[in-house]
Amino acid sequence: MTTALLPPAALPPRTSAALRHCAPECAVRPAHAGDGPALAALSRPFVRLGALRERPLSLYLSRSSDFLVAQAPDGSLEGCVGLSEHAADGVLYNFCVASHRQGSGMGGRLLRAAFARARERALSTLFTATTGSGRLFLGHGFLPTSPEPAPAAWARTLDPGRNAKVLARSL
Template sequence: MTTATPRLVAPPSRLLALAPPLVRAAHAGDAAALEALSRPFVRSGALRERPRSLYAADAADFLVAEGPDGTLEGCLGLRVHRSETAGDRGPTGVLYNFCVAPHRQGRGVGRLLMRAALARAAAQSLSALFTATTGGGDLFLRCGFTPAGTRPAPTAWVDSLDPRRNSRILVRAL
């Protein structure tokens, strides 16, 4: 007779909840999920409202964190802006529509998305990344972003910002 110590095994649903999400490029078919994921942040005023058609058209900008069950748990857009003058250091990028589902906040999903965005920016030889935030921007600051003015930022992007939102512009040189 052998006596083995029983191993406690978490139920499959618990294991799925603990599994890290897969970060991947979004596609047009993710538009409805991107819109739904962003909706609570739009309601709170943290994000600007975008129609589903815009998420579909700009899907190539987005990285998404997909949970083991296929639901989107976070997203982050990265738009490339070409150099505006001959003396510029090259193209820059703008991070936008960064959100993580409330039930996944504080579990590293945002950091995974940020790492993937930084890697994508480096692969595209961007000289800097900009973002605008109405919040504290803590994750951006922990990832090397610093406060910046509008002057070094892409003009078209700065012109698109809503001054009533009092967004703070942050930059990270790459």
């Protein structure tokens, strides 16, 4: 998984008013099958930048129950994170926040919701991979690790050419 952040040049200028009105007005909720096209659309800019792996619409449709989404009052999806279960561990993937919501706290809200979901499912450790700095994950208790302790089925899917850092967090 990549922490998908757009480069600063792609971000609109932030104002304190914009930050006050971002994350709190969005509801974090479980995704449903009808969210598949919006999940794909939300992810597309990050795929184009190489921050996320390309995934077919069929994956978003069939695995929509993995996702938590941040939904704006107008119904648009402004952030998402997938949580797949692997025995006692979980993997966070396809984590992205719309460029106009970055810096608003929405990423943190999505992570905290993912932690709550993982605890409800009695998962003991969460793993993720990022080609970015990992700053958000590190700030929420993740630590660098190697792929070896991660779920083998997931670790085998990591593309060495992406130079992703694997991070883990105990729950």
